[in-house]
Amino acid sequence: MKIILSGYMGSGKTVVGKSLAEKIGVKYMDLDEEISKWEGKNIPDIFKESGEIYFRRKEGEVLQEILKNDNSVVLSLGGGTPCYGKNLQLIKDDEDSVLIYLKTDLQELLRRLSEEKDQRPVISHLGSFEALEDFVRKHLYERSFYYNQSEIILSTEGKSVEEVVNAISEKLK
Numbered sequence: 001m002k003i004i005l006s007g008y009m010g011s012g013k014t015v016v017g018k019s020l021a022e023k024i025g026v027k028y029m030d031l032d033e034e035i036s037k038w039e040g041k042n043i044p045d046i047f048k049e050s051g052e053i054y055f056r057r058k059e060g061e062v063l064q065e066i067l068k069n070d071n072s073v074v075l076s077l078g079g080g081t082p083c084y085g086k087n088l089q090l091i092k093d094d095e096d097s098v099l100i101y102l103k104t105d106l107q108e109l110l111r112r113l114s115e116e117k118d119q120r121p122v123i124s125h126l127g128s129f130e131a132l133e134d135f136v137r138k139h140l141y142e143r144s145f146y147y148n149q150s151e152i153i154l155s156t157e158g159k160s161v162e163e164v165v166n167a168i169s170e171k172l173k
């Protein structure tokens with residue numbers, strides 16, 4: 001099975017995905033990391049040097065490769081992955097994939113993201129907490145249309161990473 005984690009930036013896809021993979025003894029992959037490896041540079045540099053449209057194209061290509069080649073994997077998507085191109089449909093059409101939305105509320109996302117903006121080129125330019133809040137509120141609303149099409153929607157509210165991992169394991173039983 002391919003367990004695919006989706007959700008806004010800061011929702012915990014990477015930390016939860018790594019921990020879940022370890023718990024159930026399955027290979028872990030992070031789409032952002034795979035794109036970085038493929039391109040030989042980190043995500044902020046890809047955005048800076050080649051632009052977001054180029055990044056989105058690579059994101060779709062790398063996702064397609066992983067879906068084709070890796071049959072047993074926990075895969076953390078990037079925050080925007082299901083919202084671009086054919087990515088969401090590709091995942092829905094893949095019979096072995098189960099797509100899980102880590103649903104984290106706006107205030108918690110803001111708490112996390114205000115500490116960790118620099119490695120996230122979509123928000124790194126937002127200078128103040130107010131600017132970040134304005135942006136994320138609207139962006140999360142727009143993206144929720146895509147996230148909510150996931151097979152499993154899991155609220156992370158009040159849950160530690162371990163509790164999120166346990167909740168996913170329960171849902172998958």
Ligand SMILES: Nc1ncnc2c1ncn2[C@@H]1O[C@H](COP(=O)(O)OP(=O)(O)OP(=O)(O)O)[C@@H](O)[C@H]1O
Pocket residue numbers: 007008009010011012013014015016032076077078079112116120156159160161164
């Ligand atoms: N359930 C949780 N409880 C407390 N902290 C959490 C939880 N989930 C994630 N975090 C923290 O929030 C931050 C963001 O998590 P993470 O990098 O895994 O998000 P992400 O969804 O992979 O983001 P991106 O889309 O930008 O890659 C990290 O510092 C992480 O430790």
Ligand SMILES: O=C(O)C1=C[C@@H](O)[C@@H](O)[C@H](O)C1
Pocket residue numbers: 008009032043077078079080081119120121122
């Ligand atoms: O939400 C987004 O659009 C992004 C999230 C990150 O995971 C990276 O995929 C990249 O920084 C874009």
Ligand SMILES: [Mg+2]
Pocket residue numbers: 013014015030032076077078
């Ligand atoms: Mg991540």
